[in-house]
Amino acid sequence: MKKLTFPAIVAAGLMAAAPAMADLVVPNLSYRTGPYAANGIPYADGFNDYFTLLNERDGGIGGEIIQVPECETAYNTEKGVECYEALKGDNPLVMNPLSTGITYQLIPKASVDNMPLYTPGYGRTSAKNGKVFEWVFNAPANYWDGASVAVKHILEQEGGDLNGKKIALVYHNSAYGKEPIRTLQELSKKHGFELSELPVDAPGQEQKSQWLQIRRDKPDYVIMYGWGVQNQVGIQEAVNIRYPMDHMIGIWWSGSENDVISAGEGANGYKALTFHGVGQEYPLYDDLKTHVYDAGKASGAGDQIGTVLYSRGAYAALVIAEAIKKAQDLAGTSAITPAQLRDGFEALEISAERMEELGLPDFGQPISLSCDNHGGAGLGRIQQWDAAAGQWNLITDFIEPDEEVLQPLIEEDSAAYAAEAGVTERCN
């Protein structure tokens, strides 16, 4: 008997447990373990809580309850692919993998499976070109926008002239960290600054030599594209070599509380990009408190509320929810399909008034997508860490990226992908 039952147990265990779901399914590919967990947890919690709020307060979207099944990827590409395949059985509407590596892996698969991918602020930059990337959306901003906004901010600091200045890029030595290099090289040609590239291998605890090089070269500015433990170590190392903090600018993935708190007072003045507002001073948080936190329905331990990455997770959920609403209007039915959701994304309009209606006035930039623009306007703001108060402050308004430099690069990169993958352009 034992011999017979064991394979049966194994088979049952391997079977993807797929509960029959009639509702709309928006999976959360999260990572709450591994070297990136500190940043993965708040994002996942914010993402879950926003949908919980919609379900509790409004009864879902258009009368449809939103299911948010979670799958642990540990920021690992193989596990991410396995999650994608396992979740596919639940008939999901859209995937938000929260990892550039996993996104790169999923882009070809998603176009075959007709599955929209929403990758806000990460993923493949040239996916902004909807003519080639039919199923991928990376609004409101992408890595190249970030690089350009950072350089624009530096320009402003330096009175509009960067000739002979030195900028160092400290980056995660992976697809994610390598993304901005092309843009920064173009920008260095345009503005005449000298760019030095300093890769940090994953997960990022080892970066002493990079910072010794920074101490020796004395670059005028440091731009950091880090994630997870790399940010904390990078900021601590910068403090150790007494690098002026307000001359160090992180991408939005290097600008959360987790990254700066461990460096204590030393991190005061550190700057980072963001594409949304900070703090809890928004009416949405009152609703969240009433319907989610006080009802004991908060995701995770409930200790991440109001942090930068929590807000970003909620913002991602908000954009998806708005796209679902739009898709329901367009399709004339509440039970939409992934293809209808894609149409909803392409017709997405989130104005400043709409953001105010949603309880987030002046939180995010207006988003307006179309068939050929899947990336929005790509504006970014600068936030600065106030160590004494223990909070981020927005110090600029939304800054426009340099489309003159970015657009040709996007055309070039997406054309290369189209040739490689045999994609014919659409929207013409």
Next chain:
Amino acid sequence: MLYREAGDFKTGYRKDGQTFPIKLDRWGYYLLLAIAFLVVPFLINDYWANAVFVPFLIYAIAALGLNILTGYAGQVSLGTGGFMAVGAYAVYKLMTAFPEISIVIHILLAGGITALVGMLFGLPSLRIKGFYLAVATLAAQFFLVWLFNKVPWFYNYSASGQITAPERTVLDIAVTGPATSAPAKYLICLCFAVLLAWVARNLTRGTAGRKWMAIRDMDIAAEIIGVNPLTAKLSAFAVSSFFVGIAGALLFAVYLGAAEVGEAFGINKSFLVLFMIIIGGLGSIFGSFAGAAFLVLLPVMLKNVLVGTLGWPTDLAAHIELMIVGGLIILFLIVEPHGLARLWSLAKEKLRLWPFPH
């Protein structure tokens, strides 16, 4: 008496020396092959292919390769991940440079290139052994990963440093690229796994294998009886790297479709494959498959049971899963240091006597 040899007589040396001398084993093996080739492809879907069968078959090939080197020839290696990366990047460069040539040939060539690289890094084994050799191969692991990250030629100067497998076909059926169907993915990996297991079995029971085992058991004695350590060790490195290179090529081209060297072929891969052969059983073909199955399937199974069936939070399940897998590895090595293969042969011994043990 479930597992009987009584009445199963051999009348010649060939019959006595076959891989499965017991009739029951032989039929079981044929049945397994028939199911694997004729039944599974019709039932398989994307989830089963991507989460279970394809990684199992690919890691089984890698484990076979490492088992030849470590299990049969006694040369400890921690460079498996690096050699898999060589296979992956070789197949990528070949695929993009010669698109008109069949992917099967490219995969075999990638194995050949890895064999050359493996021999190069196997040269120190002529002077050093044991832990010292492990450290030398560890250097190979780090050097190769660094090389593929550093030199843009290897990833065709792509902006992100990732390599992506273009679509390639076998008999007009796509086996790489996003449009690949689950059965196609599974069948190509199965063909390579069965073929390579057959090659490994026949190599290890022939002259080459005997030489390797002689070197493993005592190299000085082997040299005295006429085994040339140079050819024996280097051939072990070459054959092993050939297998590992093919596993890397399949992992990248068929399974993942895109890869980033630091993540897909990092030191963790080396450890994973080493654990597979330790748990499966050193110096055993069956053990390579059993070890790969154990380490590929157990985490997926635990995840599905803990999250899917019991509804635990994903982070708790992930942590518990690490603890269970780690605990089981330790438990296994205490209870049965010779791995799953030994456990299997013990079970057979017991079944021969069942239900009347001495």
